[in-house]
Amino acid sequence: MKVDIRIVSLSMLVGVALIIFDFLMDSTFLKDMNNDQHQLIMGMVILGTFFAFGLVVSHQFYNFREAERRASQASVFLQQLINAIPAPVFYKDRNYIYTGCNKSFAEFLGRSATEIVGRTVYDLAPKHLADVYHVKDRELMENPGVQIYESKVKGGTPDESNVIFHKATYLDEAGDVDGMIGIILDITELRRTEVEREKLIVELQDALDKVKVLSGFLPICGTCKKIRNDSGYWQQIEAYIRQHSKAVFSHSICPDCAKKLFTDYEAEQKEQTAKTQQGGSRV
Template structure:
């Protein structure tokens, strides 16, 4: 294009240029200086002709900077709006804007996945949001919403279920931001809906597992408890509640110093701290004061557990009350002491006659050590002075659950015979079943010998008494005879003198 010349007049911010050009057949945008600033101009070319002959060209230049700025602003706004909508459609949830009457002015496209309904069905009024809330949750949601508005709370979070078009329900968390006007009236609600179905399912699974574990723990008769690393109770089973006389709700959050005497609590806490430092398992014997208020002997068995991230989570422990066992052990020790010091032989056999126990008196008398006797049948003591019928009668009576008493002659390890007086009784369990036999025996060898001597002496005494009586009677008879003899002798002597 060739240079052109002409006059320029500015009327209502429109520049009109009249001039002569060689060729100018289209509009163009040019930049001119107007009132000392750069201005975007629109150049329109008009051709004036006479009888189809070009006469002159009329150039109309219009300032359109404001129009361009407005167009650019609108374009930018549209671009930002598109980006914002795209962002809202891609956030992990459903963005919405609603009114106090529950109508929805805007809702993100993700609502389609959450409910099966398109956004337009909500914004157009075809679907009322309240109609898809689970009937069991609706009143809860409405109450929470009305309470929040009444208290002028700016935020509200509530969890509830909504019905999908497929008939199933989805759990969601509704995070609401309440917008109030100058007068304190609720204008609108801007919120975010988060799908919690998967999380709720996982929570339900965990809850079911926890419930199962709690039922399992409650079925165990041994008292069991668990604590965190601060020594505070996290839970326990029914047996532990009954043992300490406190409910689980009362125990949770407490420490041993809250439920046990200080001297015992100090011991428990120190053992817990030692276990936390060493980790692993621990067992120790101590005292405890359970629900009856008395001190019991117990054994604590404990082990540490870890959190999912590998850090120390706490400990789980069990309590084994050994008070009765201790008493039984003490009673047994006392009994063994008494039996061990008894001069009576004591033997215990099973129902088959196999020796299970012999006391020291047995060892002293028979010469057989306990190790030589236990596990054997008592027949190794037999002296062969009794026939089979003797032993059969004894075992038949024992088999009927009766006590057998009598005397028998047995043989010592050195071959010497001894006579014993025995009483063998059946031992029964709590069900009345015979589980063993208890034999208490006494060496009566010397007694029998003394009895023989006494009997011999008694016989001799009887003979002496008999002989004395006979002699007395004989003497009585002889006295008469002698007397009569003397009289005869005297008479014969007198006759002879005559």
């Protein structure tokens, strides 16, 4: 049996003091100095009683101190354990008051743990977000178990973060709901990536809608170079290509055509000039 020697010693001192007090009372007021054996027996009884009392009290006090030490040790271990979790963790009592959190939660809100413990969501968050949190907390307390939902958090940064709350209730010794514990998963980057991906998909789809590809067998006239469309009508090649693609035509003339065209034109001009000169000579 483990005891506190200080309490036992104190009990023994009290017992000795009572024995001395009894001896003095007998010698001073009763003048009875002949019953030494009786006084010795009473002294031993008193001393033994206080010794036993000291042992019992000391043992109980030791157990209390040991339980207190273990509870404190467990509390420190629990705090170190949740501090090792990289995600923000918090817990509240049945009155929706924060009773603890880990370092990640405090850093996520841009506050210290002492600024969080003992407060409610209305002390830590904007009202439009605090209203959402409080409604969800009440739903969980009225329907004990697990709750998961997506929301936003205004933390230590200017922008609100997209998060997923994962909360669960815990019970007291009597089996009644005593509060809740929650963990926050920051999905801001995930949502930003999804938005960028959706934007990219829209841009790619828009680009694909603007692209028309010519493929397959195209009937084309060997003389005038017209193309027969799907309806059976013949179209100028530039009109057909313009209709089935985003190509834009600008008309010009190649060197071969220019040489042929202007050679014929010069020949006609010379012939016309010669005829004019011959007509003038006859006159």
